[in-house]
Amino acid sequence: MSMNPDRRATLEQKTRYDAGEVEGRIFGSWIEAGYFHPEPEGRAEENYSIAIPPPNVTGSLHMGHALNGSIQDAMARKRRMEGRRVKWILGTDHAGIGTQSVVEKQLRKQGGSRHEMGREAFVERVWEWRTEYGDKIIEQFKRLGASCDYQDERFTLDEGYVKAVYRVFTKLHEKGYIYRDNYMVNWDPGSNSAISDLEVENREVADTLYSIDYPVEGSDRVLTVATVRPETMLADTAIAVNPDDERYADLVGKSCELPLVGRSLPIIADPYVDISFGTGALKITPGHDPNDFDIGRKHGLEEISVIGEDGRMIEPAPERFVGLSAADAQEGVVAELRDLGAISAEEPYTHSVPFSHRSGERIEPLISLQWFCAMDQLAKPAIEVVRDGRVNITPERWSRVYLDWMEGIRPWCVSRQLWWGHQLPVWYCDACEETYVAETEPERCASCDGELRRDPDVLDTWFSSALWPFATLGWPEDTPELRAFYPTDLLSTARDIIYLWVARMIMCGLEFAGDVPFHDVYIHSVIQAPDGRRMSKSLGTGIDPLQEIDKHGADALRFGLLAMSSSQDVRFSEAKVQQGRDLANKMWNASRLILLNGGDATPAPAVERVEDRWILSRLERTVATIDEQLESYDVSHAALELYRFLWSELCDWYLEIVKPRLYDESGEDGGAAAGNLLHVLERTLALAHPIMPFVTEEIWSYLPGRDAQLVVSAFPAAEETHIDADAETAVEAAIAQTRDLRRWRELADVPPSAILAARSTDGSPPELVGRLARLDFEAGESGPGEAVATVGTIEILASEALDREAMDARLSERRDKLRSEVERGEKKLANEGFVAKAPPEVVEEERSKLAAYRAEMEELGG
């Protein structure tokens, strides 16, 4: 079968692979064929599924997405080629606070605010925004080549998804896990909402530590306490000392007078107080400090709040402070205390302070009525499945991190004072104070028939994310999708959301979907900016993956990201992306050589010649290696192994070896070479496809007799029968000898193109070496000729092209080197300990090396 002349012309002309021209076209062909949309058939065990970490609707593709997309796609494509039904679940996350604040910002620019427009209009506005921008990131995933199921895109606020969220909330409430309580929360003044512990980040802050004297009632003693937030003293309700602190033993049970306020504060004993820190006396402010809150609950103390949700002072703070910002109140309080002479010390103090991860504002710990979810019961089975390996985390060390957190898990504050998200399925009857939690809205109060008012709060965005692997498949309905694809197989993500997301998915999957949500968790590396800082838009350190794709192609970026990733954080290296681009180009050109000089042959392994057996053997070993590396998520080694095989073994050596056969059209041997090359090329393309899908698919379309696209063709399985250790030894020896000869040529300053007369000292002239090193054995055989140098088993015969002087100088250098090597070897072998205790094969190797060096010395006449 002959190649279409147009196609042939294209191959002849295009000496460079043009990713930009190829990728869109190829991706379109995949989509059109519907390869990425599986029918929901079969069982989950025989199918393969991945739930994509849903990007935020606000987002655009960043390097993390690109790396993670490359990893997931490599796995999805490999499985698809292995004949599995593959579903890569796609969708986006509504991203509560994030999205809301983007739209609010936009409103503010236009001079409006969400409060002006009201909740309903605002939410509608956010939906509009989502419709406009919601699929931008999906389009960007397509540029990467990601083989997601684009026909079944989900969104965490879709109708069905909302149903799942309400079902889960209601069930958890029925079980008593979800409850409402007045509790200390992390109040974020930036978003005007409570946030969870996980959304708080601690930063070092330089504050002033004030020591304040509180007079002990009925005595002239004072208790000195220290604080960085003097304004919170207005809400103090006790003083605590350690029960073992002898200094204060007699004061426990007595009271202090709270300066400025006059309230009487009981002096209590609690082991939490550190005797050695400061004065050993601690002011207790249950309303504004998480630790004090716990101590307060323990001792039944009054909980007073003097700072409101807007960050301003409220009653029962003394009237003169009410309405002031906390910072202004602090100034006032300090001034007054100073006047009273109650401040005994002020010192600079650096400590870590909680900030909102989202808004960046300093967290105000407040007591607030919120909805919480108790996690300990949910955590138990989720701990078990990681311990017993039903969920396998790679790299393994993250299991420990997961388990440590799970074992100390705390209640989760799930309500947020926002408008964008899943509004709580909770209704209150103001008349009789009844609370209803239900999947569908109750009409009226069941006890008093009163009107119901819905709780205005929405759920933490991670609450819905926790259901992602099964809610996307139609849960709570018993859908064919759920049966076919749950549990999913792989969850690939970065380590920063192990707690926020991975842990919660495992808990919810086990509780609601009846099984683990995925079998493997792969924690990939974080790609940092080239200077080692975090890649971030705000720092200006981000590198846009799409720009990289424009510059070098998606295959190049994918290869680069996979190759640079590892089990630790790595710096982005454009050189690796270029390496990928070069590799794509190399594939293209190697394929041109093969296809234009034997593309009509029938692909078939050739085993007559040793070099053919060698490349087959190397290929099959590479197949086995890469297969194993991908299976263990060792993606960077897989990518680099592909590069090594293709570039070094296939192109640098094998192609150079077979070229003459290929060009020699008259020789029937050329057919075998072409057939073998096509066979190797075909398998190599298939092997490379999960990593570099576009260029491989494009070349595949030029192979003779293809009826299926590569994307749905078989992934190679290593064929043991082609492993041939003897062929490997033989060809590798020829390669080594060729290298020696080339080095010698350089040394003797002989032009690479000059064909040198040569003679073999061990009988038959090595044909491969002759070809690769440009030697003419016939000239050597016909006459005696003077040997000017011996390289291994080959004598170079005298010729005008040789610079004898340079040669002699270099040879004497080599002799010196050999002398020292021989000396080293002799010393080592003279070491009785070494000879006695080292494994015999090591000693043997040492002996043979020494022998080889001695032999070479002899050859060189040293």
Next chain:
RNA sequence: GGGCGCGUAGCUCAGUGGGAGAGCGUCCGCCUCACACGCGGAAGGUCGCUGGUUCGAAACCAGCCGCGCCCACCA
């Protein structure tokens, strides 16, 4: 305060008990009929420091120095 990770060639990183590797960069030579996004060759490293284990350590152990990350309620 606890935990984890890292420190290897100029740069980015592999290597985790038997004589230091890759890519990029550098130097030398090549537009050799697949590819100059290429071909051939070369230079370049007391493997953070100090001790220890071992016949043998970049690798294992201990301590130290430096960098990064995570967790944590010391006012």
